[in-house]
Each structure stands twice: as C-alpha cells, then as structure tokens.
Amino acid sequence: MSQSTDHAAKMEAQFGRVADKYARSEHKEGRELDLLLEWAESTADQVGLDVATGAGHTALHFAPHVRHVTVSDLAPGMLDKARELFAQANRTNADFRIADVQALPFADAAFDFVTCRIAPHHFLDIDGALREIARVLKPGGRFLLVDSVSPDDAEADAFLDTVERLRDPTHVRAYRQSEWLAMCTRAGLRVERTAVVRKAHDFESWVERGGRDAVTAAEVRRRFHDASPHVREVFAITLDGDRVTGFTDDKLVLAARRV
Secondary structure (H helix, E strand, O other), X not given: OOOOHHHHHHHHHHHHHOHXXXXXXXXXXXXXXXXXXXXHOOOOOOEEXXXXXXXXXXXXXXXXXXXXXEEEEOOHHHHHHHHHHHHHXXXXXXXXXXXOHHHOOOOOOOEEEEEEEOOHHHOOOHHHHHHXXXXXXXXXXXXXXXXXXXXXXXXXXXXXXXXXXXXXXXXXXXXXXXHHHHHHHHOXXXXXXXXXXXXXXXXXXXXXXXXXXXXXXXXXXXXXXOOOHHHHHHOOOEEEOOEEEEEEEXXXXXXXXXX
C-alpha cells in the first residue's frame, strides 16, 4: 500500500515549503549519522538507496564511500535541495528519483544497502515501507535506520505524539524500540545492532521546520512551557524565563540485514 493521495499531497506541500530549513538544519550532522556509515561497512563497489532523503544529507555522507547512491524522496522540493547539496560538494555518483517508500519504483534485489534517516514517523504504512525496503535489498544487504524513538513511559510518549502532530501535520507516529524490532522481523530484516542517541534541538528552529501557522506554533510553545515536571525531565526541556529554548529527544539507530 502506498501513501494515500491526501497524505502524499500533504507531505509534498509540507516539505516543499520547508525544504530550505531542512537543508540548513541540525540534520546536516550528528553522531547518529556517523554510526550509520560505520555500521554499513560499505565498500567502493556497492550501490545504495536513500529513501525519504529530505535535503540529502545522509546520501551525501555515504556517497564518497560507495560506487553509486540513488537519492529518493516524495517531495520534488526536497530533491531539488539534495541536488544542490551534491553539486556544492562536487559529488556526481548519484541519481535523484521521486519515489514513495511504500511503493518503490526499483527492481527486486537492486541495492546493497538502503538508508532512511529521520523519516519513518511520517509513513502511513510502516510495515508496507519496510517490506518494500526489504524487497529492493539484495540478500544479505543492509537496512540502516535513524528515527525518533518513542519513550516507553506512557506520559512522555503521549506528550511527544501530541506536540509532534501539532507541529507537523504529516507526522504519523514515532515507535518504541521494541516495535521497531518486531516490524523489522515481520519484513524479513534481521536486526544486528541498535543504539539510542540523545539529540538536542534548538526549540524555535524545530518549531519553524513544522511550517505551521502562528496560532498553532504558539500552542506548541505553550505545551512545552506547561509540560509536567516529569515530561520536562524526560525531554530535558530548557527555558529562559518564560521562553522555551531547547529540548532533547532520543533517536534510534538500527542496522539490519535482509534475511
């Protein structure tokens, strides 16, 4: 099952509007990005696919170490930013494809590895997306993931889900680590390594990337400002007077092989 027409249109519009913000955002770097490359154990003869690439930072991180990388996203505006990023780096071993991760336009067993970073919480059918990723991987090929991971704590989980949906209309769900392990197994992907990395966010930049109207953005700020002491502790919410300045959440880093 591919993204619904309505959800796909929302994603294309949303990420087209904020593509430049993503290109300049904290997604440019991070320990989790270095872990992906380390765990991939890529070689110069390999070909890879980066799905839901956003502005292309993950694909560019891999490009110097492999023969070729296909850079894919549902939003043409994001792919434009990815092309710019590769051009600025004088990197030519890539092609750029508009693609829905839940209906990938690639042959079976086409890639040595597939990467996906800070995106699956937008997918309507996560099981379908993982089946597609497994399908286009060669036997023994690696799937390399980074995404927001939901806390096991019920109160913190509910808070994160609520503010993410308010901030970004394309947000669907951040999953717990246990859910990721089960979903990968169902898709025929054997998980080999996991890590949870804490990620600090500048609050206003994070809110702005949601692209919401002023009233909704103000409600997101209020939710953080009025968060319970427990939620403030879990997400390390920081304030300067009455102004929220930052918070920290967890990213799951995962490496799996196609069985």
